[in-house]
Amino acid sequence: DAGVIQSPRHEVTEMGQEVTLRCKPISGHDYLFWYRQTMMRGLELLIYFNNNVPIDDSGMPEDRFSAKMPNASFSTLKIQPSEPRDSAVYFCASDLTGGRNYGYTFGSGTRLTVV
């Protein structure tokens, strides 16, 4: 398996624009997690899905952020409109059992810069 695949690797956008980040989890993994990493706050969970259903979105900063998982092999994280404070590295991770038995596998991340 190619692991968790995220795209794009880098994204530079202007304030106010819509940004869509993409993630393909490992085949067969039932759990998918979106994390955000900043220098100030470290790694924070934004939202996670189990069997394509959002379970906990309490980490989503505000209504400008939305995430979907239309099928087991694809998820998106959308920011609309984007703001400079959204600049961060966004990671996607997947797991077979919600991290309870095997631990998480992370993608390489998307570095977002909003100017």
Next chain:
Amino acid sequence: KQEVTQIPAALSVPEGENLVLNCSFTDSAIYNLQWFRQDPGKGLTSLLLIQSSQREQTSGRLNASLDKSSGRSTLYIAASQPGDSATYLCAVGGGSQGNLIFGKGTKLSVKP
């Protein structure tokens, strides 16, 4: 609310030295604890996973221990090498949250 703390925030050692990285957590009701390595500008690589019923895990020069009752874990690196330079992150999983809670990491620099 689970909180994970890693001390020190940064560490610089000469090559060949054995070292210990520390991780503490406030809620002992965890399923497991995972140590990750992150190189600059890169993603996270899982190093070791310790289940709540285990006391330690070993992989090569790395040994991680877990003391649930005291809310502590250590990552021991033997005979450090410049290639070990990276940020090491500790994360705890479990409880009702169903996700990993991360510490802010220890940035390790091993000098040749």
